[in-house]
Amino acid sequence: METLLNSLREAAQLVVACDPELLQILWASLRVSGMALFVVTLVGLPLGAAIALSRFPGRRLVIALLNTGMGLPPVLVGLVVCMFLWRSGPLGFLELLYTPAAMVIAQIIIAFPIVTALSVAAIQRVDPNLLLQTQALGASRWQTFKIAVRECRIGLLAGIMAAFGGIISEVGAVMMVGGNIKGQTRVLTTGIVLETRMGNFEVALALGLVLLMLSFSVNLALTVMQQGRGTR
Amino acid sequence: MKTPLLQARDIEFRRRDGRGGRDGGDGFRLGVSGFELTEGESVALVGPNGSGKTTFLKILAGLERPDRGEVIFDSCQVRSAAEKRAYHRQIAYIPQSLALYNTTVFENVAIGLRIRHVAKSEIRARVEGALEKFGIGGLAGRSAQKISGGEARRVMLARALVLEPRLLFMDEPFGELDLPVKEEILTELAGALAGLRCAKLIVTHDHEEALRLGERFVVMVGGAIVQTGTAADIFNLPATAEVAAFVGVKNVLEGTAVSSEGGMSQVQLGAGASLLVAGEFKQGQTLTLCVPPESVVLTSAEGEAAALSARNLLKGTVTGLMPFRYGFWVKLDCGFPLSVCVTRQAISSLGVEIGAKLHALIKATAVHVIEHAH
8 A cells, every 4th residue: 555655656746747758758659649540530530421421332341340440459450560560571661660650550550440430420420301401502522521520520529539548548559569669669558567567666657647647638628629619 | 485494304213211122012102294393483392291292302402313204403404413513502402300500500591602602701791681581680699409499490491591592492391380480480481582583392281381382283192293283273173082182172072973964963972962063974974072161051941041042952960060270160961971161150050069950052063073084
């Protein structure tokens, strides 16, 4: 019990003191997951909307695959990305293994089905009458997409929040493809694993605290965006 | 003869099962060989529930693709996505169920203009004008999710009319509104339409709305157009028994012509009862007779009855009494069932009660006769 309290106190001190190493790890986490989330939103959201708004053969299979993809084990994603990026792998010539770029790729693969599948679900819940009205007003595809997105922004943001929560706290994939190199590919989660193994519980806890605070502030910002406009 | 604004030719439509598979032969089918709407004309598309009015409206509005046939607007085909978009940017469509965007009332009305890339300053002026016309100027900044049913219907009308469409499609635009609100909105709508040279097609099952908004009536039954004409044609001279039932002719009777002479025919209605009607018909011809309830006169004394010139004097027994807005429906058994509408005062002066014996007088010329095709 005393260890826990002491560790907590020291962790809090580290956070309050804005320990440079801590900040560096925080920045790496934010950069990798933020980049992955940005790419995934840019691709997954329109793709989800397209799947929801159109009819094509195999559509249900695609939706089922996306839903399955939401539960991809990060470790497995890490392994497969590793195999592609190994020097002898098909993409080995890119020399990306153990770089932040490799971590972004792995996190994109994890987050993509989450954002896409939840976008499909959100846009499918838009009232068909409203879409018919939109069509009758003479909206182009792009205008229809913008209107549909605005209608279900709450659901879409929920998908983005779920994806962010998934990748910022994921450890398996970033560990495998990033290698946890200090100052380069060490992120909050891999840092926690390492410090715990070395017995530096207070540092591990400090990293954990930062992770929680980061998660909280991002979700708070998204929630304000979501609820604030939704209930005006 | 100028070309019509909107034309539909050889439309065939079969409803598919919503799940993607095609349903068996017993699904809903719609077939319309020809339909036209001229510039500035107002047409009421009426018919019982499930007759295909909404589907036909959607086909005409380019929102449902028929299996066969074509829709032509202003001499242009409405078929490809681009053609439909160009068409949609000249018309307005008001769906049956409430369809409001999750934004402000102002934005809900402005959306069509934004889609059509109208300049911002013009949007403001036009939307404010439209909101004023429907008395909802004060709601502009309110969320469309937080307004009443009547206000929502007004927003939908304003959204359509702000576009100054060449053609306005309305599918039951007053929904489930109660009478006074509907009355207010009808007046506002008339005001908003004044000065716009806009053709209108309104789908409704409500006679009053149809009469207020339609110059021409198109009656649809079972996926087909069964009659077209003015209100007087439809209400006084229904073409089929279904139309008669739909327009509210309570007495639709099947009979057989037994004799005819001097422009009059005697029609046998079941056992022992017959009616004299205007027109000469072949003996043995099957006919459907429509007896307007308001043209039947009830009297209690036979002498009084004889003094009137009506050719049909029937003895009947009252079998039912049912109140309605302006009096009572009296059900009479004259050898065939006959419904008569009677004012509240007349009920007491005639002594109408269940079992009472009365005389019913029907002018031969008041009976509308529908000849069967076969």
